[in-house]
Amino acid sequence: MQLKERSEQDVTVLEVVGRVDSVTAAELGTRLNELLASRERRLLIDFSRLEYISSAGFRVLFLATKQAAERGSRLALCGLSGKALELFSIAGFLRLFKIATSRAEGVVALREG
């Protein structure tokens, strides 16, 4: 798994490339925690280059939603498609996030709110 970050307008985009599983999820969790603990008020996680995600990944995303809520930060996901989108649905996670189809749409959605 690789994490790539960039800032688009006032939104931090965290792109997750590769596999999010028992081996790699902690690294994603640590970075999400750091971003949300610092100044980030608007965070978009881009999963368009996600290979697969297991429940270890859902666990860190769940913790991130709680942390974001506590700090009044806004969190959204984009780039989910195919089997990954199906898995988010199976896990009941689509309702926990604002979901955008593209990065541009996600940035707009986070800036508007």
Added chain:
Amino acid sequence: MGVVETSILNKIRDLARMPELVDRFAAEHRLSPNVVFGMNVALDEMLSNIIKYGYADDAIHEIRVRLSVDGSMVVTEIEDDGRPFDPCAAPEVDVDAPAEARKVGGLGIHIVRKLMAQMDYTRIAGRNRLVMKMLLEQGSAERQACN
């Protein structure tokens, strides 16, 4: 021919070997990305469960993994000498619960049940044996287009 077998130790870091094994198996059978996705998730969920909760001691244990094709099914088998545990009998999790009441425990097994066409558990001679089957689906191994 076409069967992949390996053993890992009960260490989470050993799971890092699995995706490569699945890729090799998938290339040989020209499996679709969806099947590869399902196998990777199923292996990660079940093996991490065994490693984290399966053993009453701190000793080193071996877990066997076998990937094969049986007719129209792709078969993922896991065998371990941990505590008896039947994932098919584990209680359902409520994924529709409101966010405040959500629990993430049990989610992995829920996901695997939904991804697999069939799951069979047996306890034989002090060993757990889990056989998970998905419909054989062939297709381009190329990654799906991203936006």
